[in-house]
Amino acid sequence: MESKTRRVVIGLVASWLFVFGVLPILLLLGASLLTQDPQHFVRLPLSLEAYRQLAEPAYLQVMLRSLRLALVTVVLCLLVGYPFAWFTARLPAGWKTAILVLLMIPFWTNSLVRTYAIRTLLGTQGLLNKALLALGVIEAPLQLIYTDLAVVLGLFYLMLPFMILPLYANLDKFDYRLVEAARDLGAGFTRIFVTIVWPLSLPGVFAGCILVFVPTMGLFYVATLLGGARQLLVGNLIQQQFLNARNWPAGSATSVVLILLMALMLAAYHLLLRRAATARGPQ
Amino acid sequence: MNIGKTLFGAALLLFAASPAMAAEKVYVYNWTEYIPQAVIDDFTKETGIEVVYTTYDSNETMYAKVKLAQQDGYDVVVPSTYFVSKMSREGLLQALDHSQLPNAKALDAKMLDKPFDRGNVYSVPFMWGSTGIGVNAKEIDPATVTSWKDLWNPAYKGKVLLQDDLREVFHMALKLQGKSSNTTDPKEIEAAYGLLKELMPNVLLFNSDSPRLPYLAGEVSIGMIWNGEAWMAAEENEDIRYIYPKEGANLWVDSFVIPKSARNVKNGHAFINYMLKAEVAAQCVAQNGYATTVLAALPLLDEKVRTSPTIFPPPEIVAAGEFQLDVGDALATYQKYWELLRAGN
Incomplete structure (x- = not known):
């Protein structure tokens, strides 16, 4: 009886994953290999034209710009998220829960709404400018909104929890006695961090970086709302390919490249975990 | 399925x-x-x-x-x-x-x-209307703005709003070069792209959902705008003016x-x-x-x-304006230059 229930549950989950996970990706892959058609979106014959288009300068520039922006976001999130996760993990249990709950609460609001909120904060007549003007720090409003700074700030704010949570999960399990032992043996702060804490936290660092990096490139509305849509990100490109240019193969090919990028990073992550496990040896 | x-x-x-x-x-x-x-x-x-x-x-x-x-x-x-x-x-x-x-x-x-x-x-x-130039009279004297070319004025660096619509943006440049805004000639489209590239340092943002809001928020003081949006903006702030550029506005119905x-x-x-x-x-x-x-x-x-x-523009303005037509396959050419325009650093 129980095994039957189990089979049904597994079957349901598997078909859910198939219908909403595997099938769309297969459709995307299929569309990326077809030819553009102004009437029916895609048609035969099979072609690699869409992938060739990705090598054009406009696309490469957009890709590089997105990568750079995503990288900056990852580094910022790591710089802030790492100490945050470390100190949270060292707190008493009650405090930990409180801090994690506070971290999660903004997620109850849609990220698009929060992006609009940032816009009202940074606007020319926004809260920040008004406060600075009232305090006499500045004489004319600062141009904060529709700048690269606003985009990075928005991305950093939206993605920070995705860095903190995996890092916290990792650092929470960290055996603090290792630090005490190292200190007894005369190691300084830098040495303890570089040779003990950092290597042991690498799986968490990697997981956080992956979770921040790939979605960042797809958050097109942040670039649109906070950056004034002046420069495109990969996410904008995909949206434009599908809607404006009606070039479904190119849009699909761009998505496929993003998925491949994600897959590559996950593979690297698993490799890293396996290597770490063999290095430690069987316990 | x-x-x-x-x-x-x-x-x-x-x-x-x-x-x-x-x-x-x-x-x-x-x-x-x-x-x-x-x-x-x-x-x-x-x-x-x-x-x-x-x-x-x-x-x-x-x-x-x-x-x-x-x-x-x-x-x-x-x-x-x-x-x-x-x-x-x-x-x-x-x-x-x-x-x-x-x-x-x-x-x-x-x-x-x-x-x-x-x-x-x-x-x-x-309903029908036009895309012309919006100006905040508090910042810029509306009498000095008569042409699409005025958006290129170096004084407006980082101050200009463009519609987030490739046909409308190319309309400006093509009209300035004396071409039809419905051209399908790749050379003319490329030349228009060249002109638009010079405009980019002036552009603060692209917006097509409610372009009047950045004008009202004081974030831009000059740029493209639909006549109706300019009208709504002027209802809230009479400094927002609407100008028909002399090369012809973009008309739509x-x-x-x-x-x-x-x-x-x-x-x-x-x-x-x-x-x-x-x-x-x-x-x-x-x-x-x-x-x-x-x-x-x-x-x-x-x-x-x-x-x-x-x-309700006077008849001579309607006559000078141009209605958009389908450009067929040339849309892909427009799209390519539109992306190049916004991929630059």
């Missing part, structure tokens, strides 16, 4: 079983900020037909949605200018039954029988159509006919600041609205 259909079937059964759901409906897909909510409520009050109202901010989005809905689609859609010919050519529209549209008899002949729908088989024009995939064709006609009533059309003009095709609405408008050159 089958699961989807089964679920959908189950949902339909549920709906059919409950008598409260049997009310008449009409699915309307329209531009944002176009029809006042009061008008929609009045329509439901008068006819008992519930309006399911959704909006879009670009013809491209609308087109993709209508194209994908093979059945059970929208009942009324409002494509601009050449999108009517594009959609009718692709068999997405059904011929209108003019006997159900008595209010369409007395429309402005200037906007009827256009190249994109000869004889108005598929569409009835509703939005028309009601009924897609082939419509569910409630009769209700669709009823909705269109209602929107063409004189009092209703007048109410729309007063709110959104676009010119109506319903001539009977004009006497009902306030003096200030009726005589506003922002809403």
Whole structure:
């Protein structure tokens, strides 16, 4: 009886994953290999034209710009998220829960709404400018909104929890006695961090970086709302390919490249975990 | 797919079983900020037909949605200018039954029988307008702005708003180079791109959902804007002015159509006919600041609205402007340069 229930549950989950996970990706892959058609979106014959288009300068520039922006976001999130996760993990249990709950609460609001909120904060007549003007720090409003700074700030704010949570999960399990032992043996702060804490936290660092990096490139509305849509990100490109240019193969090919990028990073992550496990040896 | 259909079937059964759901409906897909909510409520009050109202901010989005809905689609859609010919050519529209549209008899002949729908088989024009230059008179003297070229003025570095619409943006550059804004010549498009590239340092943002907001927020003081948005902005802040550039504004007309995939064709006609009533059309003009095709609405408008050159341009300005036409495959060329324009660093 129980095994039957189990089979049904597994079957349901598997078909859910198939219908909403595997099938769309297969459709995307299929569309990326077809030819553009102004009437029916895609048609035969099979072609690699869409992938060739990705090598054009406009696309490469957009890709590089997105990568750079995503990288900056990852580094910022790591710089802030790492100490945050470390100190949270060292707190008493009650405090930990409180801090994690506070971290999660903004997620109850849609990220698009929060992006609009940032816009009202940074606007020319926004809260920040008004406060600075009232305090006499500045004489004319600062141009904060529709700048690269606003985009990075928005991305950093939206993605920070995705860095903190995996890092916290990792650092929470960290055996603090290792630090005490190292200190007894005369190691300084830098040495303890570089040779003990950092290597042991690498799986968490990697997981956080992956979770921040790939979605960042797809958050097109942040670039649109906070950056004034002046420069495109990969996410904008995909949206434009599908809607404006009606070039479904190119849009699909761009998505496929993003998925491949994600897959590559996950593979690297698993490799890293396996290597770490063999290095430690069987316990 | 089958699961989807089964679920959908189950949902339909549920709906059919409950008598409260049997009310008449009409699915309307329209531009944002176009029809006042009061008008929609009045329509439901008068006819008992519930309006399911959704909006879009670009013809491209609308087109993709209508194209994908093979059945059970929208009942009324409002494509601009050449999108009517594009959609009718692709068999997405059904011929209108003019006997159900008595209010369409007395429309402005200037906007009827256009190249994109000869004889108005598929569409009835509703509102028309232009894309020109918006200026904040507090920052910039409106008398100094007469041409699209003024947006290139180095003094406006990082101050200019452009529409997030490639055809409209290329219109400016092509007009400045003395070309048609409907060109399909790749050389002319490339030359226009060259000119637009010089404009980019001046551009602060691209916005097409409600371009008046950045003007009102004081974030931009000059740029492109639709006449209706400029009108609405001036209602809140009279410093926002609208200028017809001397090279010619970009003209467009939005028309009601009924897609082939419509569910409630009769209700669709009823909705269109209602929107063409004189009092209703007048109410729309007063709110959104676009010119109506319903001539009977004009006497009902306030003096200030009726005589506003922002809403109703003089004939010579209409003659100087250009309507957008379908550029066919050349759209891909425009798109390529549009992306290059916004990929630069």
